[in-house]
Amino acid sequence: METIKEELKKIIWLRKIVRALKMELFQVKRCFTRCAALYYISKKKNDFAKKIKVGILAQCVASWDKLEPLYDFLIQDYRFETFLFVVPEDNFETYEIIPDYEGNYFCEKYPNHIKLLDKSGNCIDLADYNLNYLFYQRPYDYRLPKLVRSSRMVKYTQCCYLPYGLTASDAFNDNNLRNDFFDNQCLLFMDSPYMQGLLKKRYPLSHLWSIKKIEYLGYPALDKYILWGKTEKSEGYITWTPRWSFDSRKGESSFLKYKDRYFEYVSKNKGKYIFRPHPLIRAEIVNRNIMSKEEWDTYICALEELGVVVDMDSPIDNVLRKTEILITDFSTIIGNFMMLGRPIIYCDNSIQLNPVYEEMEKYFYKAFDWSTVEKICNDLIRGTDVMKSARQQFIEEKYEPLMGASNRIAKYIVEDAKARGWRET
Numbered sequence: 001m002e003t004i005k006e007e008l009k010k011i012i013w014l015r016k017i018v019r020a021l022k023m024e025l026f027q028v029k030r031c032f033t034r035c036a037a038l039y040y041i042s043k044k045k046n047d048f049a050k051k052i053k054v055g056i057l058a059q060c061v062a063s064w065d066k067l068e069p070l071y072d073f074l075i076q077d078y079r080f081e082t083f084l085f086v087v088p089e090d091n092f093e094t095y096e097i098i099p100d101y102e103g104n105y106f107c108e109k110y111p112n113h114i115k116l117l118d119k120s121g122n123c124i125d126l127a128d129y130n131l132n133y134l135f136y137q138r139p140y141d142y143r144l145p146k147l148v149r150s151s152r153m154v155k156y157t158q159c160c161y162l163p164y165g166l167t168a169s170d171a172f173n174d175n176n177l178r179n180d181f182f183d184n185q186c187l188l189f190m191d192s193p194y195m196q197g198l199l200k201k202r203y204p205l206s207h208l209w210s211i212k213k214i215e216y217l218g219y220p221a222l223d224k225y226i227l228w229g230k231t232e233k234s235e236g237y238i239t240w241t242p243r244w245s246f247d248s249r250k251g252e253s254s255f256l257k258y259k260d261r262y263f264e265y266v267s268k269n270k271g272k273y274i275f276r277p278h279p280l281i282r283a284e285i286v287n288r289n290i291m292s293k294e295e296w297d298t299y300i301c302a303l304e305e306l307g308v309v310v311d312m313d314s315p316i317d318n319v320l321r322k323t324e325i326l327i328t329d330f331s332t333i334i335g336n337f338m339m340l341g342r343p344i345i346y347c348d349n350s351i352q353l354n355p356v357y358e359e360m361e362k363y364f365y366k367a368f369d370w371s372t373v374e375k376i377c378n379d380l381i382r383g384t385d386v387m388k389s390a391r392q393q394f395i396e397e398k399y400e401p402l403m404g405a406s407n408r409i410a411k412y413i414v415e416d417a418k419a420r421g422w423r424e425t
Contacts, residue, residue: 165332218405251330
């Protein structure tokens, strides 16, 4: 028996050594990749044509509303030659990219798009385009073909990033700050002064020496929401947007708690409803055996039979623009909807919000159970919105002065290009 115990101790000891060695090797590799990225970023890439060449990678329809305003601005500016490279959406579970552009949102909306993949799955080489700047839509290289990942493209162009959501909690800073993707970025146009400050701390010397430029010039996605809120009425929809994760540390979804009560509510109360869960929720529910595919599909069909609009993947701005009352879990879309000046019922699961959202939180209607959701919703339908004027004042004082972010970003790129040798003709 003692011999067995001794052998087990040795095995545990060896496993600890192997784990420690793996961690050391990872740190060495990380150090090497960061140094390589710093070297490539610091190299001057001065191959300018008459116009500044800007590429934008478009893959995720649901979050396109963040880069869309900048793209729309750049294609109208004579100083830029702008390329929209369309990447097929990847599989949420396997990250596999299937080279299928049938019915692709970007291809149908933008006639001058460029397909990144051919029918056989071969990827065009963006290095051949001599781009001066390349914008990434999301900070996830692993969801892109290898040829266009920032770890490679940093050798050929200035990689740029505009966050795909208004960051709401420090709980996600591993992705928002420590992701290798950020090592390769030259221009970072952050979504708030708070996130700008955190990223400066992450790259103190690179920023100090102006090798990596980390700026806050406003957040382009918010401009149109502010404008819509001032000039348009909603279409009267009550929209529920449950989160995908059931982990309380990641903003636990209310879907399981409320799905039956929600169904009961919409069946008894005539109105206009949208069910817009996070695009990842179906895969999460099925993979964790919370519901089968058949059970999920049955629930969705039952909602549709009641007249609920089920929208899984259209651009989120289309959904929010129609919405009068938003019932939501923790989500970065809250910041967008907030700019419309319309009421938010927040299904609070006690996740810690960052300072940006703590300011907004004062103007949420909070609910910890469905009975409260239902009561607040009914009060709002009857016209009792006690925080309406305070919400509108907050938007006018805090965010309206920051409108015009796309213009400021374009000007910044022009000045950066001039510093790198571009001359306006």
